[in-house]
Amino acid sequence: MKIVFMGSAEFAIPSLEKLLNSHHEIIFAVSAPDKERGRGKKISFTPLKEFAIEKGLEVLTPINLKDEEFIQKLKKTNADLFVIVAFRILPKEVLQIPQKGSINLHASLLPKYRGAAPIHWALINGEKETGVTTFFLDEKVDTGNIILQEKIKIEDDDNLGSLYEKLKILGADVLLKTIEKIENGFYELTKQDNSLATPAPKITKELCKIDLKRTSVEIHNLVRGLSPHPSAILEYNGKSYKIIKTRLTNFNSQNSETIITTKKEIFLKTSDGYLEILELQPEGRKKMSAEEFLRGYSF
Structure with a gap:
């Protein structure tokens, strides 16, 4: 399938790499805008953009996701699917562009830990297991219908660093399985039970x-x-x-x-x-x- 991949954090890199090594076509990547960092105010890219450039991919970094020029470029791709991993909240007009929809990889067992910091909060709350979820995106954050989920045990000696590494690798595998199911048309959707939802807000x-x-x-x-x-x-x-x-x-x-x-x-x-x-x-x-x-x- 023809795919536009959107992501920023390091968490998204194994997923993009897995797709680049598959039979699917990554048209280009979309990432967060470049930033000035450090005392020298050097311009730096997101981890995902750095990796994508190394692999020879074109990378778009729109400041405004509702920008008409950006939306037109997305439409001209005739993409089958938008794949989003560790990125920003997308406007409805972007989500609805691809023929088969827009999917997201999230590092929790949704509807638990909706939000920006699901790995942090699973550990802070002393959970014994967590996992990854792929789902179709809709307008409300992390609420869409679930395609696949896979669990992982949280070990007593796990911390944010070790669990992050485990989940980004597991997530890449689950994401590829998800895309293959969508390609073949063999998948069932599970509606999220909002009464079981728990928040995972940004760490302050x-x-x-x-x-x-x-x-x-x-x-x-x-x-x-x-x-x-x-x-x-x-x-x-x-x-x-x-x-x-x-x-x-x-x-x-x-x-x-x-x-x-x-x-x-x-x-x-x-x-x-x-x-x-x-x-x-x-x-x-x-x-x-x-x-x-x-x-x-x-x-």
């Missing part, structure tokens, strides 16, 4: 702050869901620390201090006990283990 700076009134498990899951980036933040004695990795522990103490240290260990007092800090990053410093930190710093 406020959410990243560790609240010591929370339980050890809640803080541990927050750290997992934000690691390695943007990271959970511990504010203590006027200083800020990124907490990269923690471990649930049976450690106990009669000491009322918020942080207790040994020669090699750091324990954080929570509402129901203690949580061991394994990796952290002081402000303006590199990431280090608890033992490395304690050799040169103190709280």
